Amino acid sequence: MAQKEKELCVGRKKFNMEPTKGIQYFIEHKLLTPDIQDIARFLYKGEGLNKTAIGTYLGERDPVNLQVLQAFVDCHEFASLNLVQALRQFLWSFRLPGEAQKIDRMMEAFATRYCLCNPGVFQSTDTCYVLSFSIIMLNTSLHNPNVRDKPPFERFVSMNRGINNGSDLPEDQLRTLFDSIKSEPFSIPEDDGNDLTHTFFNPDREGWLLKLGGRVKTWKRRWFILTDNCLYYFEFTTDKEPRGIIPLENLSVQKVDDPKKPFCLELYNPSCRGQKIKACKTDSDGRVVEGKHESYRVSAASAQERDQWIEAIRASITRVPFYDLVSTRKKKIASKQ
16 A cells, blocks of 8 residues: 555656656556546546646647547536536636647537537537637636726627627626626636736746846846736746736847847837837835836846747737637637528
């Protein structure tokens, strides 16, 4: 018994670091069979498993992983739950990865399962898929402190016009879903209640960089997190509140040479050179003040790291995966008319 417990413990650690190798370890040590249903149930129970690692495993495109994803979704019982209740259960069982194709596969599987458990609620799985994303985006808009413009119910209704195979969903159904999210945000796995972004994503990138000050031209080491089309920087990785927030909308990023530091990149506004960038930071008294930068310059530890940051920032500037996925699906619904 003690030996089995020890192997389970090792297996969980392996899984949380490298999910596929962890599953292999469990199978090799006869703690799991290679049966797809068995693996799916094991992930669904999730005892001692990191929810981000579960999401990583379920998101892979390998044929086995795709089958496990299907079986994992089938472990969920959504009968007689409204869509928000079902999403709460589903999005608590793992953490959605950040790549659009993976999100698409997972939400497609969810919508199919929900419609199977609740026949007649929606005209098609496409309707369920689009509405699920609307709800997730609504959750972010209502509960992310960085979104100032809180959408009213009417905007939620107009966002979802015509998605039920060309017709509108009943307003009372939408009202129930809207009120549920408004009164209680989604609980997010691994969220200690201080998840700054209130989204389901792992950051696109995070790490230490040196940042050049705005007024006082000194270089300071800061912990940067790129997520949700924003760049946040913190003094320490354990800080709950960022020292600064740089929204990436309308900004560009480029490599630059700096006389003082190697491997620099610069964020700037290509259309209004010389104008201050809309950003905010906390001053020494902890008050939030406007940033003083016309451009932001940071230095990485190597050329490779700098290039990876530039690539990640560019990807973040050009996409919000939800919007792309939803607009593609709405076009599909419209083309059926």
